[in-house]
Amino acid sequence: MDLGLIVYALNLGAIYALMAVGISILWSSVGIINMSHGATFAVSGYAAWLVTGAVKPLVAATFGKTVLASTLMAGTLVASALITGALCGVIIYLLAFLPIHDKPNFQVRALIITLGLNIASVQGLLWMFGPRNRGLPKIFGFGRWEVWGTKIRFDQAGTIVGAAVIMGLTLAWLRYSRRGLEVRAMMQNAEGAAYSGISRQVTALPVLMLTGALAGMAAALLSQTIFVSPTAGVIPLVKGLTIALLGGLGSVPGALIGALLVGFLEAIVGAIPYLGQRYVLFATFLFIIAVLIIRPRGIGGLLDDTRE
Amino acid sequence: MTQIRYHKVGRRSWEWRLKPTGVEERNRARLPGSKRHWLKWRDVHNPKTLKRERILVDKKPLWWTLGLSALVAVTPFLPNSMISVVSIFCIYAAINVLWTLIVGTAGIFSLATLAIVGAAGYVAAAANVYLGVPWPFMLLIGPLAGLIFGAILAAPSTRLDGLYYALLTMGVAEICRVFVTQLRALTQSGGAITNVDSFIPKDWFLQRPGLLLGFAGAFLLLLGALLVWRLVNSERLGMLLRVAKTSREDEAFAEAIGIDFRRARLMVFVISSAALGVVGAFYAMYFRSISPQIFSLDQLLLLFAMMVIGGLGRAEGAVLGAAVVTLIDKGLIELGPPRIILVAVIMIVVTIFAREGLTGIREQFRDFRKRKSGERRALRTEKGGEAMPEEATEIHDKQELYYRRFNKRLRDRLKKLISPELIEEHRLDPLGHHSDALARVLNHFRRAEMADKYVIHRMVPSEERFRVMAVSGQRGMPPRVVDDREYTEIREAYHAVFLLRVNDLLES
Numbered sequence: 041m042d043l044g045l046i047v048y049a050l051n052l053g054a055i056y057a058l059m060a061v062g063i064s065i066l067w068s069s070v071g072i073i074n075m076s077h078g079a080t081f082a083v084s085g086y087a088a089w090l091v092t093g094a095v096k097p098l099v100a101a102t103f104g105k106t107v108l109a110s111t112l113m114a115g116t117l118v119a120s121a122l123i124t125g126a127l128c129g130v131i132i133y134l135l136a137f138l139p140i141h142d143k144p145n146f147q148v149r150a151l152i153i154t155l156g157l158n159i160a161s162v163q164g165l166l167w168m169f170g171p172r173n174r175g176l177p178k179i180f181g182f183g184r185w186e187v188w189g190t191k192i193r194f195d196q197a198g199t200i201v202g203a204a205v206i207m208g209l210t211l212a213w214l215r216y217s218r219r220g221l222e223v224r225a226m227m228q229n230a231e232g233a234a235y236s237g238i239s240r241q242v243t244a245l246p247v248l249m250l251t252g253a254l255a256g257m258a259a260a261l262l263s264q265t266i267f268v269s270p271t272a273g274v275i276p277l278v279k280g281l282t283i284a285l286l287g288g289l290g291s292v293p294g295a296l297i298g299a300l301l302v303g304f305l306e307a308i309v310g311a312i313p314y315l316g317q318r319y320v321l322f323a324t325f326l327f328i329i330a331v332l333i334i335r336p337r338g339i340g341g342l343l344d345d346t347r348e
Numbered sequence: 349m350t351q352i353r354y355h356k357v358g359r360r361s362w363e364w365r366l367k368p369t370g371v372e373e374r375n376r377a378r379l380p381g382s383k384r385h386w387l388k389w390r391d392v393h394n395p396k397t398l399k400r401e402r403i404l405v406d407k408k409p410l411w412w413t414l415g416l417s418a419l420v421a422v423t424p425f426l427p428n429s430m431i432s433v434v435s436i437f438c439i440y441a442a443i444n445v446l447w448t449l450i451v452g453t454a455g456i457f458s459l460a461t462l463a464i465v466g467a468a469g470y471v472a473a474a475a476n477v478y479l480g481v482p483w484p485f486m487l488l489i490g491p492l493a494g495l496i497f498g499a500i501l502a503a504p505s506t507r508l509d510g511l512y513y514a515l516l517t518m519g520v521a522e523i524c525r526v527f528v529t530q531l532r533a534l535t536q537s538g539g540a541i542t543n544v545d546s547f548i549p550k551d552w553f554l555q556r557p558g559l560l561l562g563f564a565g566a567f568l569l570l571l572g573a574l575l576v577w578r579l580v581n582s583e584r585l586g587m588l589l590r591v592a593k594t595s596r597e598d599e600a601f602a603e604a605i606g607i608d609f610r611r612a613r614l615m616v617f618v619i620s621s622a623a624l625g626v627v628g629a630f631y632a633m634y635f636r637s638i639s640p641q642i643f644s645l646d647q648l649l650l651l652f653a654m655m656v657i658g659g660l661g662r663a664e665g666a667v668l669g670a671a672v673v674t675l676i677d678k679g680l681i682e683l684g685p686p687r688i689i690l691v692a693v694i695m696i697v698v699t700i701f702a703r704e705g706l707t708g709i710r711e712q713f714r715d716f717r718k719r720k721s722g723e724r725r726a727l728r729t730e731k732g733g734e735a736m737p738e739e740a741t742e743i744h745d746k747q748e749l750y751y752r753r754f755n756k757r758l759r760d761r762l763k764k765l766i767s768p769e770l771i772e773e774h775r776l777d778p779l780g781h782h783s784d785a786l787a788r789v790l791n792h793f794r795r796a797e798m799a800d801k802y803v804i805h806r807m808v809p810s811e812e813r814f815r816v817m818a819v820s821g822q823r824g825m826p827p828r829v830v831d832d833r834e835y836t837e838i839r840e841a842y843h844a845v846f847l848l849r850v851n852d853l854l855e856s
Contacts, residue, residue, distance in 0.1 A: 052386070065771070073506070073511060075530075086435055096792050122634060134694060140699075141699060143703070144703060147511075148660070149699050149700075150698045151511075152652075152656050152695065153695075153696050153699050153700065155649060155652070155653075156653070156692040156693070156695040156696040157467075157692070157696065158649075158696075159646075159649055159653070159689075159691070159692040160689045160692035160693060160696070163685045163686070163688040163689045164685075164689055166685050167684065167685040167686060168687070185508040252501060274645060277521070278518065278522060278645070281515050281518075283749065285512055285515050285516070289511070289512070313378045316528050318526075318530050319521065319526075319530070319643070321526050322523055322525075322526050322527065322530075325520070325523045326520060326523070328516075328519065329516055329519060329520075330502075332504070332508060332512065332516060333508075336508050336512065343575065
C-alpha cells in the first residue's frame with residue numbers, strides 16, 4: 041500500500057465521518073433518523089455556490105489576486121455552507137421535531153417527514169437550478185505536494201485537515217461545554233436526562249443545527265473534489281446512514297471507526313485492478329451487511345461489550 | 349300548544365339498520381369452501397321498543413366493492429393516457445398491498461420490496477428473452493425467484509432491529525441496481541432487458557385494445573394482491589402475528605404462550621415476496637421491458653410516500669395512497685418537478701397532522717371528539733352528579749339516570765335552606781323539635797348511604813369523651829377516624845357531625 045492510497049482513503053473517510061457522526065449523534069440524542077441529511081448537504085453546496093459566486097467579483101475588485109483574497113473566499117465558502125446547514129437543521133427542527141415530538145409513533149413519523157423534506161428539496165433544487173453540475177471555487181488551490189515520492193493534492197490534504205479540525209471542535213464541544221454535557225446525557229438515556237431537568241425541546245435545536253452544520257461542512261469539503269448537483273446528496277446520505285449503522289447507531293467513536301474502515305475499504309477495492317471503481321459501492325454494502333449480520337449492533341456494540 | 353323539540357343524542361340515529369320482520373328465515377350464505385359469511389351481519393334489538401334490528405358491523409367490504417367496481421366501470425371510457433395511469437395505479441397498489449403485509453402484518457420494516465419486484469422481473473424477463481421460455485411461464489418463474497430472493501433477505505431480519513434492517517434493505521436495493529448496471533450482457537441497453545414477450549399481443553402494444561387488456565391484467569393483479577392480503581391476515585398466520593403485534597411485551601407474551609412469532613413473520617415475508625415476484629413478472633410483461641430504474645431510490649421513496657399518505661400498515665391505506673400519488677405523479681405529468689414536491693408536501697402535512705395516514709383520520713377524529721366532549725363534560729361544574737346526555741346514552745339502566753337527577757335537584761333545594769340561623773338552631777338543640785327547614789335537611793342526611801356515613805365514637809366506655817368517625821360501608825373494614833378533635837359533651841359531637849354533613853352537602 042502506498043501513501044497516495046492512504047491519503048485517498050483518509051480523504052473518503054473524513055467526508056464519511058462528517059456525515060455519519062452527524063446522523064449518529066442526532067439519532068441517539070433526539071431520536072430522529074435524519075433522511076434529509078443528504079438534502080442538507082446538497083442545499084448547503086448550492087448556497088455556497090451562490091454566495092461565492094456573488095462575492096467573488098467583489099473580493100477580486102478589492103483585494104486582487106492576493107493571499108488575503110483567497111483566504112477570504114475560503115472563509116466565505118465554509119461559512120456559507122456551515123450557516124446554511126445550520127438553517128436546514130432549524131427547518132428540520134420546526135417541521136420534523138417540534139410538532140410531533142410528544143405524539144405517538146414519533147420515530148417513524150420523523151423519519152417520514154425528513155424523507156419528505158429530502159424529496160421536496162432535491163426536486164426543488166432540480167426545478168430551480170436544473171440538473172447541471174456546478175463547480176465551486178477551489179479554496180485550497182490547485183497543486184500537489186511531494187511527500188516521500190508520492191504526490192498529495194492540496195484539496196485532499198485540505199479536506200482531511202478541515203474535517204479533522206471540525207470533528208475535533210465538535211467532540212470538544214460535546215466533551216467540555218454545558219450544552220454538550222446535556223446532549224451526552226440525552227444520548228445515554230433520554231428519559232433520565234428529562235428527569236434531571238434537561239429539556240428535549242431546548243436541547244434538540246442545537247443538536248439539529250450542529251448536525252446540519254456538519255453536513256454543510258462535508259458539502260464544502262467534498263465540493264473541492266467533485267461538483268455540486270441536486271442529487272449530490274443521495275450517495276453521501278446512503279453512505280452516511282450505512283456507516284452510522286455500521287458504527288452502531290448512536291456511537292460516535294463507532295461511527296468514526298466505521299468511516300475510516302469504509303474509506304480504506306473503498307480505496308483498496310478501487311485500487312485493485314481486477315475489480316476497479318465499478319464495484320466499490322457493491323463491496324462496501326456487502327462488507328456492511330456482513331458486519332451487521334455478525335454483529336447486529338455494529339462496531340459501537342463491540343466497543344460497549346469490551347467496556348463492560 | 350307548543351311543540352317540544354327533541355335533540356337527537358348519541359349515534360343510534362345515524363347508523364343504518366335493517367328491520368327484519370322475523371317471518372322469513374335469515375340468509376346465512378357462506379363463502380364456498382369455508383365457514384366464513386359474506387358479510388358481518390349482527391342481530392340486535394332496539395333497547396327502547398325491543399324490536400328486532402340487523403346491523404352490518406363491518407362495512408369495509410361494501411366500500412371495497414363500490415370502489416373497485418367504480419374503477420372497472422369508469423376505466424373503459426377514459427382516454428388512452430388515463431387508462432395507462434389507471435393500470436400503473438393498479439400495479440403500484442398491488443405492490444403496496446403486499447408491502448403492507450410485510451410492514452403491517454409481519455412488522456418487518458423492509459425497504460427491499462422494489463428490489464424483490466425488480467429481481468424477480470429481471471429473472472423472468474431474462475428467462476423469456478435469453479432462454480425463450482413462453483410468457484405464461486414467466487408468471488411461475490417470477491414468484492419462484494421472488495421466493496428465493498425473499499428467503500435470502502428475510503434471514504437477517506430476525507437478528508436485526510427494525511430501523512437497522514430498514515437501512516440494510518435500502519442497501520440491498522442499491523446493490524441490485526449497481527449489479528444490474530454492471531452486467532456485461534446488458535451494457536448496450538443501459539442495463540435494461542427489452543423485447544419481453546407479453547400477454548398483450550405485439551401489434552396491440554400501446555394501442556387502445558392493448559391498453560384495455562393491460563388494465564384488465566393489472567386489475568386482476570390488484571385483486572390477487574388483495575386476496576393474498578386477506579388470506580394471510582384472516583387465517584392462522586395473521587392471527588398468530590396479531591398477538592405479537594405492537595410491543596416488546598406482546599412479543600414476550602406470544603413467546604410465553606408458545607407462538608413462534610419469528611417464524612410466522614418469516615413466513616409472511618416469504619409469502620409476500622413470492623407474490624411480489626408475480627408482480628415483477630407482470631411488470632416486465634406490461635412494459636415489455638425492465639430497466640434498473642426500478643431499483644432506484646426515487647422510485648422506492650415514491651412508493652413509500654404512497655403507503656405513508658394512505659396509512660402505514662393498512663390495505664385500504666396502501667390503495668388510497670397509491671391512487672393519490674399516481675394521480676399526481678402520472679396524471680399531472682406536464683407540471684414537471686413541482687409535482688414531486690407536491691407529493692412530498694402532502695406526505696409531510698399528512699404525517700404531521702394524521703397519526704395513521706388518510707385512512708386513519710376518521711378514527712383519529714373520533715378520538716379527538718371523544719376527548720373534547722369529555723373535557724367539556726368535566727368543565728360543567730353545575731353537573732353535580734347528574735348524567736349529561738352524552739353519558740346518558742351509555743348508561744343502560746335508565747332508572748339510574750332519574751335517580752341521579754332527583755338527588756341532584758333535592759340537593760340543590762336543600763342547599764338553599766342552609767343558613768347561619770339554621771346552624772345556630774341545631775347547635776342550641778341538636779335533638780329536640782326542629783323547624784321545617786332543619787327537619788328536611790336532617791331527613792336528607794339520615795337517608796345517606798352507609799359508605800362514609802359519620803358516626804360518634806365513645807372513646808372510653810366510662811368517660812364522656814367522643815370523637816367522630818366515618819364507617820367504611822364494607823363488611824370487615826373498620827371505620828376511619830375523621831379528625832383528631834375530641835368532644836366532652838355528646839351534644840357537641842352531634843353538632844360536629846351535623847357541620848361535617850352540611851359541609852359535604854355544600855361541596856357536592
